Amino acid sequence: xxxxxxxxxxxxxxxxxxxxxxxxxxxxxxxxxxxxxxxxxxxxxxxxxxxxxxxxxxxxxxxxxxxxxxxxxxxxxxxxxxxxxxxxxxxxxxxxxxxxxxxxxxxxxxxx
Amino acid sequence: xxxxxxxxxxxxxxxxxxxxxxxxxxxxxxxxxxxxxxxxxxxxxxxxxxxxxxxxxxxxxxxxxxxxxxxxxxxxxxxxxxxxxxxxxxxxxxxxxxxxxxxxxxxxxxxxx
Numbered sequence: 001x002x003x004x005x006x007x008x009x010x011x012x013x014x015x016x017x018x019x020x021x022x023x024x025x026x027x028x029x030x031x032x033x034x035x036x037x038x039x040x041x042x043x044x045x046x047x048x049x050x051x052x053x054x055x056x057x058x059x060x061x062x063x064x065x066x067x068x069x070x071x072x073x074x075x076x077x078x079x080x081x082x083x084x085x086x087x088x089x090x091x092x093x094x095x096x097x098x099x100x101x102x103x104x105x106x107x108x109x110x111x112x
Numbered sequence: 113x114x115x116x117x118x119x120x121x122x123x124x125x126x127x128x129x130x131x132x133x134x135x136x137x138x139x140x141x142x143x144x145x146x147x148x149x150x151x152x153x154x155x156x157x158x159x160x161x162x163x164x165x166x167x168x169x170x171x172x173x174x175x176x177x178x179x180x181x182x183x184x185x186x187x188x189x190x191x192x193x194x195x196x197x198x199x200x201x202x203x204x205x206x207x208x209x210x211x212x213x214x215x216x217x218x219x220x221x222x223x224x225x
Contacts, residue, residue, distance in 0.1 A: 031211050042215045043156075043202065043215040045213075048210060048212060050210045058212070090156065098211065099161070099213070100146075101156075101158075103148075103156040103157070105153075
């Protein structure tokens with residue numbers, strides 16, 4: 001079974017802190033994605049990566065950056081957390097030539 | 113730009129009743145279509161997908177969906193729901209490359225006894 005893990009289920013940070021959200025997949029998938037999920041807004045794509053060190057902006061990249069130094073790991077970085085970044089963050093990955101995304105359990109981030 | 117519209121934010125239904133969750137998309141190119149389910153406090157799980165071929169697609173847990181190109185719709189149906197089907201359901205479309213998906217805003221299915 002494909003396994004996508006996220007470093008924390010719940011996280012509480014203060015405004016202005018630098019926040020790292022980690023995602024690891026164990027199936028050698030090329031494409032990895034970060035979404036945020038908010039009530040009534042569904043999932044919105046923040047960034048994605050199609051290879052090591054390669055990244056592309058999604059629909060709402062402002063205030064975020066990403067890092068992919070190894071194929072299995074994709075990190076989302078909030079350089080200076082703000083209260084409007086309080087949300088559920090979901091990581092996903094896809095195998096080559098597939099459109100099926102496999103999701104991690106999510107990290108619920110609260111910025112106070 | 114593509115978009116996905118899920119017309120109902122909540123659908124209440126009694127156990128063993130049939131249900132239809134509606135999804136419409138807009139795209140000028142061929143698309144791939146998906147339904148995902150999210151149970152409370154979990155990530156998303158693929159329910160079913162349409163890539164090509166038969167327009168009636170069967171998925172897990174007794175769900176099915178029908179692709180209608182002329183109406184740009186991909187509605188999800190189940191003939192008899194269970195309490196355990198209570199979850200949020202997301203329709204998604206892929207046509208942007210790199211397997212990216214655009215999601216609808218979700219429909220919460222609430223099944224009561």
